[in-house]
Amino acid sequence: MNVNNVEAVRATLHDALTRDERIVILGEDVGARGNVFLITKDFLQEFGPQRIVDTPLSESAIIGVAVGMAMDGLRPIAEIQFADFIFPAFNQIVGEAAKTRYRSNGDYTCPLVIRTPYGGGVRGALSHSISIEALFYHVPGLKIVAPAFPADVRGLLNAAIADPDPILFLEHKKTYRLARTDIADEAYTIPIGQADIKRSGTDLTVVSYGYFVHLALEAAAKLSSEDISVEVIDLRSIRPMDKTTILQSLSKTHRLLIIHEDHAFGGIGAEIAAMVASEALFELDAPIRRLCGPDVPAMGYAHALEDAYMISSEQMATAMREMVQF
Amino acid sequence: MKASEQRELLRRMLLHRQIDTRAFQLNRQGRIPFALGGEGHEAAQAGASLAFMRGQDVLVPYYRDLGLALGIGLPVIDVFTSLFAKKADTSGGRQFPSHFSNKALGLVSISSIIAAHVAHAVGFGLAMQYRKERGRAVLCSFGDGATSQGEWHEALNFAAVMQAPVVFFCQNNGWAISVPQSKQMRINDIADRAIGYGMPGSTVDGFDPIAVYDAVHAALERARNGGGPSLIEAKCYRFLPHTSDDDDRTYRQPEEVETQRTRDPLPTFERQLIEKQIYSTDEIALLKAELYEHIDQALEEAAALENPSADSLTTNVYAGTEKAWL
Ligand SMILES: Cc1ncc(C[n+]2csc(CCOP(=O)(O)OP(=O)(O)O)c2C)c(N)n1
Ligand SMILES: [Mg+2]
Numbered sequence: 001m002n003v004n005n006v007e008a009v010r011a012t013l014h015d016a017l018t019r020d021e022r023i024v025i026l027g028e029d030v031g032a033r034g035n036v037f038l039i040t041k042d043f044l045q046e047f048g049p050q051r052i053v054d055t056p057l058s059e060s061a062i063i064g065v066a067v068g069m070a071m072d073g074l075r076p077i078a079e080i081q082f083a084d085f086i087f088p089a090f091n092q093i094v095g096e097a098a099k100t101r102y103r104s105n106g107d108y109t110c111p112l113v114i115r116t117p118y119g120g121g122v123r124g125a126l127s128h129s130i131s132i133e134a135l136f137y138h139v140p141g142l143k144i145v146a147p148a149f150p151a152d153v154r155g156l157l158n159a160a161i162a163d164p165d166p167i168l169f170l171e172h173k174k175t176y177r178l179a180r181t182d183i184a185d186e187a188y189t190i191p192i193g194q195a196d197i198k199r200s201g202t203d204l205t206v207v208s209y210g211y212f213v214h215l216a217l218e219a220a221a222k223l224s225s226e227d228i229s230v231e232v233i234d235l236r237s238i239r240p241m242d243k244t245t246i247l248q249s250l251s252k253t254h255r256l257l258i259i260h261e262d263h264a265f266g267g268i269g270a271e272i273a274a275m276v277a278s279e280a281l282f283e284l285d286a287p288i289r290r291l292c293g294p295d296v297p298a299m300g301y302a303h304a305l306e307d308a309y310m311i312s313s314e315q316m317a318t319a320m321r322e323m324v325q326f
Numbered sequence: 327m328k329a330s331e332q333r334e335l336l337r338r339m340l341l342h343r344q345i346d347t348r349a350f351q352l353n354r355q356g357r358i359p360f361a362l363g364g365e366g367h368e369a370a371q372a373g374a375s376l377a378f379m380r381g382q383d384v385l386v387p388y389y390r391d392l393g394l395a396l397g398i399g400l401p402v403i404d405v406f407t408s409l410f411a412k413k414a415d416t417s418g419g420r421q422f423p424s425h426f427s428n429k430a431l432g433l434v435s436i437s438s439i440i441a442a443h444v445a446h447a448v449g450f451g452l453a454m455q456y457r458k459e460r461g462r463a464v465l466c467s468f469g470d471g472a473t474s475q476g477e478w479h480e481a482l483n484f485a486a487v488m489q490a491p492v493v494f495f496c497q498n499n500g501w502a503i504s505v506p507q508s509k510q511m512r513i514n515d516i517a518d519r520a521i522g523y524g525m526p527g528s529t530v531d532g533f534d535p536i537a538v539y540d541a542v543h544a545a546l547e548r549a550r551n552g553g554g555p556s557l558i559e560a561k562c563y564r565f566l567p568h569t570s571d572d573d574d575r576t577y578r579q580p581e582e583v584e585t586q587r588t589r590d591p592l593p594t595f596e597r598q599l600i601e602k603q604i605y606s607t608d609e610i611a612l613l614k615a616e617l618y619e620h621i622d623q624a625l626e627e628a629a630a631l632e633n634p635s636a637d638s639l640t641t642n643v644y645a646g647t648e649k650a651w652l
Binding site: 053060067070074099 | 429444483644
C-alpha cells in the first residue's frame with residue numbers, strides 16, 4: 001500500500017481490529033468524528049460502539065479504564081487526543097500500568113497501547129506542541145516508541161499491539177502527512193528497541209527520532225555535496241533503546257551529534273551521551289554535541305516563536321559541519 | 327436471611343477481627359514492620375463479601391479490605407505470607423500487607439494510590455459487558471477519603487455513561503487518616519454523590535452485616551442483569567489507628583472511639599445470633615477457638631517459609647528480560 005503516516009496508523013489499526021476480537025479503541029472523538037486527524041474514520045460504522053468507544057472527556061479514566069480492560073484480557077488501544085493532555089493520566093500510566101505486572105508478581109499484566117500525537121511545528125501553540133518522551137522514559141515497566149516513517153509506523157504499531165506490556169506509541173503530528181511511501185500489506189512487525197540506519201555515512205553519527213530525522217536526512221543530503229558523509233540513525237524506540245547500533249556506528253565515525261525536539265536538560269540525548277561516555281569514550285574524536293529544543297516551558301504560537309523553537313535542517317547542517325571540522 | 331448464611335457472616339467477621347488482632351501483636355513483638363487493621367469494618371466487609379458470587383464476580387478492593395479478600399476465598403495463609411513479606415506472598419513480598427493479587431479468585435491487584443483502582447473496576451466491568459457476560463459484575467471498594475479524588479469522580483461518571491456492571495462500595499469510617507469527613511466534603515451522605523452521575527445511591531448501616539448484604543446483593547444483581555452501576559455507602563467506624571505507624575490520639579478524642587466501641591458490630595452481631603437462637607454462647611466460643619487454632623497454624627507456617635531472594639528484584643518488570651538498553 002502507498003500511505004502516509006496517518007494512513008499507516010489507520011490501516012494497521014483496521015487490520016488489528018479485523019484480526020483480533022480482543023482489541024477495542026477508546027478515546028475522545030474516536031467514534032463518530034473518526035479522531036481529530038481522521039485516523040479512526042469510519043471505524044465506528046464497521047466495528048460498532050462496543051469496540052470504538054467515544055469516551056467522556058476524561059484522560060485519567062480513559063487510561064484507568066483501559067488498564068482494567070487490559071488486566072481482564074482485552075487488548076485496549078487508548079488514545080490521548082494530543083500528548084499535551086496526557087498529564088491527568090500520568091498516575092494511571094506511571095503508577096498503575098507500568099507497575100501492574102511487577103506488583104502482582106506476574107499474576108496480572110497490562111497489555112495496553114496508548115497512542116498519542118505529539119510534537120511541534122504545526123502552529124499548535126503552548127498546548128498542542130509538546131514532546132512528552134523524557135517525562136516517561138524514566139519509568140521501568142513502560143515502553144516508548146516514536147516511529148516517523150510509514151513503514152516503521154506499521155511495523156512498530158503491530159509490535160506494540162502484540163506486546164504483553166504497556167506501550168506509549170508517539171506519533172509526531174508534523175510527520176502525519178509528510179510523505180507517502182509503499183509499504184507491505186502484511187501485518188509485519190519491527191522489534192521494539194531496534195534503531196534503523198536511515199542513511200549510512202563515515203564522518204559523523206547523527207542520532208535522532210521523530211520529525212527531526214526527516215530534517216537531519218535533508219541536512220545530510222546537502223552535506224554530501226560538500227564531501228561530508230553523515231550517518232543518520234533513527235532510534236524509532238526510546239525505551240528500550242538500541243545501544244548496539246549507536247556504538248557500532250561510532251566505531252566507524254567517531255563523532256556523535258544527538259538531535260531532538262524535546263528539551264536538552266534531562267532529555268533522551270543526555271542518556272545517550274552518558275551511555276557513550278561510559279562505553280565508548282575513547283572512540284570519540286570530538287565532544288558529543290546535543291542539538292535540542294530550548295529550555296523554555298513551551299512552544300510559542302507566533303511563527304517567529306515557533307521557528308525559534310524548532311531546529312531547521314540548515315541549523316542541523318551547520319552543527320554537522322562544525323562537528324566534522326572539530 | 328438463612329441461618330447458615332448468618333452463621334457464615336459471623337464466622338467471616340470473627341476471622342477478620344482475630345487476624346487483625348494477631349497482626350498488631352506481631353507488629354508490637356517486632357516480628358513484622360507494619361500492620362493495617364479493619365476493626366469496625368468487619369460487618370461491612372462480611373456483608374459485602376457474602377453478596378459476591380465466587381467464580382463469577384470480580385473484586386477490586388482497597389488496602390483495608392482484608393475481610394472482603396478472605397470472604398471471597400483468599401486463604402488465611404496468604405494473609406500471613408503477606409504480613410511476613412515472604413516469597414510465597416501473592417506479590418512475591420513486594421507489596422504492603424493486604425495488597426493481594428489472586429486472579430483465579432477474581433481478586434484484583436491494587437496499588438496504595440487512593441482511588442487509582444476505581445477506573446480499573448470500570449475497565450473490568452466494560453470487559454464483561456463487551457464479552458456479553460451477563461451474570462457477572464464488579465465490586466469496587468474504597469474509603470470515604472477516596473471520594474475526594476478526581477480519579478474517583480472520573481471513574482463513576484465513566485461507569486454511569488457506559489452503564490458498566492460495577493457496584494461502588496464506600497466504607498465510610500468518618501476519617502481519612504486524621505482528616506474527618508467534615509473537612510473532606512460538605513455532605514453527610516456520600517451516597518448523595520450518586521445522583522450527580524445518574525446512578526442509584528444508598529446509605530446503609532455498616533455495622534449491620536445483613537443490611538450491607540441486602541444492599542450490595544441487590545446492587546450486584548442489578549449490575550449482573552444489565553441494570554448498570556450503583557453507589558453504596560456503608561457507614562462504619564475505624565476503631566484502630568490508621569495503621570500501626572499512626573497515633574490516632576493526636577487527632578481524635580479517645581472518648582469518641584470509646585463511644586463508637588459501644589456499637590462494635592462483633593459483640594452486637596454475636597448477641598443477635600444468640601437471641602435468634604442461631605448460635606449458642608458455647609458454639610460461638612468453640613468457633614472462636616477453632617478460628618484461633620487455624621490462624622495460629624497459618625501464622626507459624628507462613629513464618630517458617632522462605633523470604634524472597636534478592637534475584638527476584640528484577641523479575642516481572644516486563645514479560646521478557648528487557649533492559650533499558652538493548
Ligand atoms: C493518592 C494518595 N494520596 C494520599 C495517600 C496517603 N493516604 C493513605 S490512606 C489515606 C486516607 C484514606 O482514607 P479513606 O479513603 O477514608 O480510607 P480509610 O483509610 O479511612 O479506610 C491517605 C491520605 C495515598 N495513599 N494515596
Ligand atoms: Mg475513611
